[in-house]
Amino acid sequence: MLSISTNWNSRRHETGEALLDEIAGFGLTTVELGYALTARQADGIRARFREGSVRVSSVHAFSACSIPGMTHATPEPYSLCLPPRSFRYPLGPLPAAIARAEEAVLEVGRLAASFEAKRVVLHAGRIPVHSEAVKIESLLRAGKRRTPAYEQALRKLLARRDRLAPPRLDALRASLDRLLPEYEHLGVTLCLENLPTGDGCPNEPEMLALLNEFDGAPLAAWHDLGHGQIRHEMGLIHHAGILKRLAGHIGGFHVHDVTPGFYDHHMPPGGLVDFRPFAPYVQSETPLVLEPAPGLEPEKLASGLDYLRHLWETSVPEKPPKEPR
Secondary structure: OEEEEHHHOHHHOOOHHHHHHHHHOOOOOEEEEOOOOOHHHHHHHHHHHHHOOOEEEEEEOOOOOOOOOOOOOOOOOOOOOOOOOOOOOEOEOHHHHHHHHHHHHHHHHHHHHHOOOOEEEEOOEEOOOHHHHHHHHHHHHOOOOOOHHHHHHHHHHHHHHHHHHHHHHHHHHHHHHHHHHHHHHHOOEEEEEOOOOOOEEOOHHHHHHHHHHOOOOOEEEEEEHHHHHHHHHHOOOOHHHHHHHHOOOEEEEEEOEOOOOOOOOEOOOOOOOOOHHHHHHHOOOOOEEEOOOOOOOHHHHHHHHHHHHHHHHHOOOOOOOOOOO
């Protein structure tokens, strides 16, 4: 299922109708409701949805249309990776923050169900190793990927992350215990997205463990191809290898390319991502959501889309893995 995120053009239009008209010019009638969507735009998309002229593949948490009172667009105003107690806040306020985060995730699920979208895309949270993650990115972009300095910085990041992750993963598990029965009732799958940094949670081994633990529940991995490629270049994963391990548990993909300078949300060709293996998904119900940068020129989007359509039409089709619930 080929789709496109409304994040690409929602900042340039006041109404959902105008947003959809521009997207329709590329021959696309399926969209992901991006986190930059406003309530007014959502109303316009809903009107077109009721007419049957647009389909919603997925909803990206969080947006002003899903969280009352939100005044700016961000995918991470909340985290499900907050331990209820810590050495800094032994008695709170974290329990209240967790409750707010869970209610926000549930509200996005209700929004998705109202559009008959089967998937919510969520950044679950981060492990507090930000300074180490920034250093890794700086060394990578400076061309020092295979230097002793890079390897030392990577070991330091992973060691600190291993120390800090367990209570945050326990918090995520506890939230999933409470949320997934509600998502089951809504008929929506909660998809946890991979992030292009060393601090994102869950990482790939953690994601596989969660999928095993919550087997049969409406939980899936959301694989962002650009993010995955950056993590491959950082030495955190083998991109093709992790896709094989996640096969059958992927709720959808964000599709964009990565420049040789390791910047994402570009359109192909000319980047680092190999898009050929994803041809089978085009004819399935697994969303392939184009996620170009908001400032990307329409001409570049058109040429990148033409490239992908030609590539996927001419690739040898194989049966895609079984889709998650």
